[in-house]
Amino acid sequence: xxxxxxxxxxxxxxxxxxxxxxVEACDPDFDTSLxxxxxxxxxxxxxxxxxxxxxxPSADGPTIQKAALRGLKGGSTMxxxxxxVAAFRAGDNETPIILMGYTNPIEAYGPERFCVDAKAxxxxxxxxxxxxxxxADLLAGxxxxxxxxxxxxxxxxxxxxxxxxVFNGASGFVYYVSITGVTGTRTASTDELAHAxxxxxxxxxxxxxxxxxxxTPDLAAxxxxxxxxxxxxxxxLNTLEGTLDADGKATARTVPAVLEQLRGLADxxxxxxxxxxx
Amino acid sequence: MSATDIxxxxxxxxxxxxxxxxxxxxxxxxxxxxxxxxxxxxDGAYKAAQADPxxxxxxxxxxxxxxxxxxxxxxxxxxxxxxxxxxxxxxxEELNHTGSHKLNNVMGxxxxxxxxxxxxxxxxxxxxxxxxxxxxxxxxxxxxxxIYMGATDVExxxxxxxxxxxxxAEVVPxxxxxxxxxxxxxxxxxxxxxxxxxxxxxxGTVAGPHPYPQMVRDFQSIIGVETKKQIMAAEGRLPDVIVxxxxxxxxxxxxxxxxxxxxxxxxxxxxxxxxxLDSGRTAASIERGRPGVLHGNRTYLLQDADGQITEAxxxxxxxxxxxxxxxxxxxxxxxxxxxxxxxxxxxxxxFQLCTRTEGIIPALxxxxxxxxxxxxxxxxxxxxxxVINISGRGDKDIFTVAExxxxxx
Ligand SMILES: Cc1ncc(COP(=O)(O)O)c(C=O)c1O
Numbered sequence: 001x002x003x004x005x006x007x008x009x010x011x012x013x014x015x016x017x018x019x020x021x022x023v024e025a026c027d028p029d030f031d032t033s034l035x036x037x038x039x040x041x042x043x044x045x046x047x048x049x050x051x052x053x054x055x056x057p058s059a060d061g062p063t064i065q066k067a068a069l070r071g072l073k074g075g076s077t078m079x080x081x082x083x084x085v086a087a088f089r090a091g092d093n094e095t096p097i098i099l100m101g102y103t104n105p106i107e108a109y110g111p112e113r114f115c116v117d118a119k120a121x122x123x124x125x126x127x128x129x130x131x132x133x134x135x136a137d138l139l140a141g142x143x144x145x146x147x148x149x150x151x152x153x154x155x156x157x158x159x160x161x162x163x164x165x166v167f168n169g170a171s172g173f174v175y176y177v178s179i180t181g182v183t184g185t186r187t188a189s190t191d192e193l194a195h196a197x198x199x200x201x202x203x204x205x206x207x208x209x210x211x212x213x214x215x216t217p218d219l220a221a222x223x224x225x226x227x228x229x230x231x232x233x234x235x236x237l238n239t240l241e242g243t244l245d246a247d248g249k250a251t252a253r254t255v256p257a258v259l260e261q262l263r264g265l266a267d268x269x270x271x272x273x274x275x276x277x278x
Numbered sequence: 279m280s281a282t283d284i285x286x287x288x289x290x291x292x293x294x295x296x297x298x299x300x301x302x303x304x305x306x307x308x309x310x311x312x313x314x315x316x317x318x319x320x321d322g323a324y325k326a327a328q329a330d331p332x333x334x335x336x337x338x339x340x341x342x343x344x345x346x347x348x349x350x351x352x353x354x355x356x357x358x359x360x361x362x363x364x365x366x367x368x369x370x371e372e373l374n375h376t377g378s379h380k381l382n383n384v385m386g387x388x389x390x391x392x393x394x395x396x397x398x399x400x401x402x403x404x405x406x407x408x409x410x411x412x413x414x415x416x417x418x419x420x421x422x423x424x425i426y427m428g429a430t431d432v433e434x435x436x437x438x439x440x441x442x443x444x445x446x447a448e449v450v451p452x453x454x455x456x457x458x459x460x461x462x463x464x465x466x467x468x469x470x471x472x473x474x475x476x477x478x479x480x481x482g483t484v485a486g487p488h489p490y491p492q493m494v495r496d497f498q499s500i501i502g503v504e505t506k507k508q509i510m511a512a513e514g515r516l517p518d519v520i521v522x523x524x525x526x527x528x529x530x531x532x533x534x535x536x537x538x539x540x541x542x543x544x545x546x547x548x549x550x551x552x553x554x555l556d557s558g559r560t561a562a563s564i565e566r567g568r569p570g571v572l573h574g575n576r577t578y579l580l581q582d583a584d585g586q587i588t589e590a591x592x593x594x595x596x597x598x599x600x601x602x603x604x605x606x607x608x609x610x611x612x613x614x615x616x617x618x619x620x621x622x623x624x625x626x627x628x629f630q631l632c633t634r635t636e637g638i639i640p641a642l643x644x645x646x647x648x649x650x651x652x653x654x655x656x657x658x659x660x661x662x663x664x665v666i667n668i669s670g671r672g673d674k675d676i677f678t679v680a681e682x683x684x685x686x687x
Contacts, residue, residue, distance in 0.1 A: 055455070055586040056572060058464040059310040059471065065454060077584040103308050103571040108585025130571065132314040134298065134307050155312035157474055162315060180312055181472040 003096040003124045004149050004172040007047060008207045008228065015276040017224025018046035019269040020209055021262050022100070022233035024067040025050055025084055026076035027240065032250040033071075036240075036258050037088050041095045043259040044266020049127070049231065052081050052101030059129045061184035063234040066241065070248060078109045082121040089122030098125040098151060098172075106139070115142035125149035125172045133165050140169055151175050154200060156192070163203035173207040176200060176227065184234030187213035193226040217268030224272050232265055291538040291614055294605065299488020299575075302611060304604035307487040309574045312471050321489045323394050328496075333393070337386055344418070345381050347500065349373050351508035351665070356635040357652075364518070364658035366651060367665045368638070369505050369533060378641065378670030379501060379529045380411040380482060386497035388415040391478035398422040398473065401480045402466040404431055404459035404525065405596030405643060406438025407670055408482030413447035423447040426465040429457035431595045438674050456589040459525075459599045463573050483526025484603030487574030491603050498532025505665060506536050513663060519544045519654070522667040523646040524564075524617065525596045527603035529669035534615060544616065547606060548650045550592035551619030561590035563602040564610050564617040577604040593622035593678065594642035596670075620649040626682055628652055629672060641670030642678065 001009070011018050023036050040048050053071030057064060085097055099118065106114050106128065118126070126148055128139065136150065143150050149172030157180060158166060167174065176196065178188035188196075193210065200208055210223040211231030223230035239261050243254040287293070294301045307317055327333040341347040350373065354366040371379035391399060399416050401423075403409030409425040416423035425442055429451040432439050442449050455461040463486075470479040481490040484498070509517055520537060522530035524547040537543045552560035560566055560580075567578040572587055580588045580600035590600040609615040620628070625642055628649035632640045640648060644667070651666045658664070672679070680687050 055588075056460065056464055058467045058573065059312075061468070072586060079584075104579075104581070104587070105585035107571055107576075108568075108581065108583065129310055130308045130574070132307065132309060132311050134314065153311040155310070155315075157312050157315045159315055166311065177310070177312060180474045182468045185472070 002147065002149055002172065003094065004047065007094070007096050008173065011046060012277045015274045017269050017272050017274055018209070018229035019044060019220060019266045020047045020049055020229050020231045021045050021236055021265070022049040022051055022231065024064070024071045024237065025052060025081040026071040026074035027067045028070045028244060028248055028250050029074040030080060030084060032254055034084050034087055035255045037084065038091065039255060039259045040262060041092055043262040044270065045095065045262065047096040047098060047229070049098045049100045049233070050081065050085060052078065052099055052105055054102040054105055057102065059182060061182040061234065063184040063237050067237045078105050078114065082117055082123070085123055086121040096124040097122060098127055099123050100127040101129070103128055103130050103138070111139050112142045115139070115146035115148055119146040119148055123148065125151050127151045127153065127175060129153070133168065136169060153177050156180055156196065160199060163200070167204045167206070170204070170206060173209050173229065174200065174204055175231070176208055176210050177212050178210050179212050181212065183212055185213060187215065187219055190222060193223070197226045217264050220265045221268040221272050224269050224274070230269055236261060292535060294608070295488060295492055299492070301605045301608035303569065304577050304607040305488055305491060305575050307574060308571045308576070309487050310471060312474065316474055317487055317489070319394070323390060324489055324493050327390055327393060333389065336389055340385050340389070341382070341500065345375050345385055346373065348504045351505060351512065353512065354636050357632065360635055361652055361655040363656040363660065364662035364664045365660070366655060367509065367517070367663065368636070368668045369501060369665055370668055371501060371529065372638070372640065372644070372668050372671035376407070376411045376414050377673065378407040378411065379498060379532065380408045381414070382500055382532065383482065383494045383497040383528060384408070384411040384415050384480065387480050387493070388419060391480065392419060394478065396476060396478035398477045399480050400424045400426065400466050400469045400477055401482060402426050402459065402462040403482060404428070404462070404598060405594065405641070406431065406435040406442065406674060407596060407641070409447070409449070410438050410441050410445070412480050412482070413442040413445035416447060417445045424469060425449050426452055426462040426469065428459060428462045429453045431458055431462070434678055435595050435674055436677065458590065458595070460587065460590070467573070483528040484531045484605060485526040485573060485575060485577070485601060491575065491605055494528050495531045495535055495605060498528050499535045501529065501532040501667065502534060502536035505533055509663070509665065516540055516543050517663040517665045518658070519546060519664045520667070521546045521548060521647045521651045521664060523597060523643045523669060524549045524602060524606065525599055525643060526601070527606045529667050531603060531605055533667045534609070538614060545609070545614065546650060547615055547617045548646045549617055549619050550594055550597035550646055551621045552591040554621055555619045559591040560619070561592040561597050561599060562619045563600055564606065565619055567600070569607065572601050575604045577601050577607045578610070593625060593682070594646065596641070596643040597646065618650055620646040624649040626679065629679060638668065639672040640668050641672045642675045644669045645672070
């Protein structure tokens, strides 16, 4: 069983939902982002998404765009991202790590070598924003061979008859992009979620995470009431950005501020009790 | 769309893309899942329109009476004499309404958007020519229109920004990155993904996810279809060389495509070499890039070893893009078309050559094609024929040119 499957199985047995925070690699520098990553499980993260900076994040809003640029300025390359995950893994063998990014840096690295190296570094799953099922063959073989989960995105625009196409080849969990839009902007209403989730549940047995627009402990709690996990990215990155000095460098407040916010989100998520299932 | 396309058989170079939107390894649909159902819908709507004679009839009507087609094929006598070699013809796309080839594509896509029931249009623009063409048809059909334009381009293409605003479009300056076409494209995609319910993304060149490269090429192919008839009428034979500037590659694809199965016709795409192909300040994606994935398709891209896209540079806002349409990448790999560069300075010189010898002020984009034609024409026999695609007129560029000539306006 993969780390991701194991983590979700444990959570189900405990009747809990999951919080999945996001950290952008090398934002604003390698050591700071690694310190945040290392602090996340202790602050309540159940799984972690590590953003791979890309120069042209066309599906992301201003907050992640800026984080990606800071990451690139902070020296991020695919090699550095994997080094960061390996450094984390040396001290934590349980918390699943999912890399989130765009196709081109993976293609430039070489999809096969990338999957092998990512697995060796301790990565568990991949979310490739601009790789729909129609283009998934680029990674499907190498990811399966390496034992990496491919997390599929599903959107409000995905019609019912397309769900089997999207979920074919999906593993780990499913990421529901809860709004039509870019990251860090609008929030889905409770009504919208109540409508969307049964539709997805009918088409997959995989755990479902909700992302895009989850900013507060209340919204995170709402999301895990409807689904299995809540992804929080822009809200944490905004906090990080607010702690940087005039030159964009990390300060003594950077790591604690992000982790403190994370703790608040995690407490709200973990206070929601869900039906215990085996 | 045209009869020739329908005749294109299995061995034809004109039969692409395949069912996945690929030209060889290039093209495809690398977009977020939110957009994927829309691309499938668009593909279906485009196929239905192609099969509907009423769509063709409607498009032909607007192309003739609104755009002003056919555009002439002009024998450039004085330029030919001055260069002293091959005969030079110019395909006069600058005479289209709004001053460039861009309206050919925009006219086709706006009719499609209307068929699909969309009420709002978003588009990206570099030089502003695509933005102006889009704002124009939105005025014509009374549709809402948002144009994303890099802040750098807003600055260097002021006349076009004002034209778009006069036409009722909202022009949104994009400050991300270097503030050029690539950044405008990112922002237009973000708008589209946010407003999918009523918005049509009107892509301005043969790039982006499938079916855009195919659709834009089909709409622009009218350039090559006319050129073929016109050169046969004027010379009784096909040209030896066709030269066109390459930004995303739509004017070039439009004039190349009807000639792909005529191997005796050399097809030359001229990329913007900027300060020189090896200066590090260039927009020559095919000559200095590697295959990669950006803006929904796999194609040649200017990028670093880590797969980060690098900034392009060109004096011409319309060519200042680190990618190129996927069909060009394929035509380059299979050797059917050649891709070369012209520098900023060569384009400026050609701009003046064309203006002084023919009384035609070309767009700086088109001046890149003229520059390369002027380079090879003197070495060719006088009975050889070169056709240059004059993709646009240069009124929008006079401020940039004045600055480079040290003239204060
Ligand atoms: C006059 C003109 N020619 C050429 C181009 C380049 O685009 P493409 O390569 O798609 O023809 C532009 C783009 O703005 C343009 O305005």
